[in-house]
Amino acid sequence: MNPLAAPTPIPEILLVEDDVELRREMAAYLRDNDHLVHEAGDAASARKIMAERAIQVAVLDINLPGEDGLSLCRSLAGDGGPAILMLTALGDPIDRILGLELGADDYVVKPIMPRELLARVKAMLRRRPPGPAARKTNIYRFADFRLDLAARQLRAPNGAVLLLTRSELAILSALLDRDRQVVPRDELIALLRGDETEEVGRAVDLHISRLRRKIQDQTDRELIRTYRGVGYMLDARVLAE
Structure with missing residues (x-):
């Protein structure tokens, strides 16, 4: 040591x-x-x-x-x-x-x-977001949004700051890490709790719904897409600063 x-x-x-x-x-x-x-x-x-x-x-x-x-x-x-x-x-x-x-x-x-x-x-x-040493970047851009992982803030195209809960941030980070790839729902369940109980599954769906609503209120694009029975995908090009 x-x-x-x-x-x-x-x-x-x-x-x-x-x-x-x-x-x-x-x-x-x-x-x-x-x-x-x-x-x-x-x-x-x-x-x-x-x-x-x-x-x-x-x-x-x-x-x-x-x-x-x-x-x-x-x-x-x-x-x-x-x-x-x-x-x-x-x-x-x-x-x-x-x-x-x-x-x-x-x-x-x-x-x-x-x-x-x-x-x-x-x-x-x-499941707290990794610190600066664990990631190459703490800043992501997608569809004119800017996500600051360290500050836990999502800035909308019009400059409005959207505050995210830990679970919303964890889910969005997982979607960003899979640029236009479907993230299995079971993977998000494991990310949030580590098991696959029915209650956790409903919580994941609720967090996705709240995250989608926050983003959708700031753009006319459907950025978080649901693939029923499979998972979710962020439909946008992701850039890291």
Whole structure:
């Protein structure tokens, strides 16, 4: 081991849950598995932590006192913030759908085993876009759009900046890497979670729909094409800066 090599940074996780006992149990398990965990019992405390720390994954309970988790999710996703994992109540699919539509990258139904929470967090960290050293470029152009991977921003032909969630960015990056080639749906499912459950498949379709809508609102071209039963393709020439 090179003694001069820079140490691997410890992932910073924000856990927002008003149930103190549950929050402490989850936080302790994540810390025992080499994660730096910040705890918050409400949205105001979470925002303060977000302003001071480089949070990579935010785990948000929906039912928070005062401002709820869905509102917090919307603002964090819109600000180009961390990957977001929503904690939802059992048997409440509407909350899960709303969370994904507002920018959440994943969701899990409570009660959750700490081991499963750790697995979800690790999966979200693995699918974060590669840093500058892992890619030849962080800038892509297609159909007069400009994607900045480092800033997680997509600039439209008219100059408008479109903020993308982690999942939307991961999907768009996969489409850009396959210049006018179909990316299998199963590959996108594996990219987002690593398994092929029916719920993840629906989440992929929802993320594709939201990404397509953001792009389609800025151009008259149909850039993301669906090949039913196969996958998706970005129908544009891709240039790397």
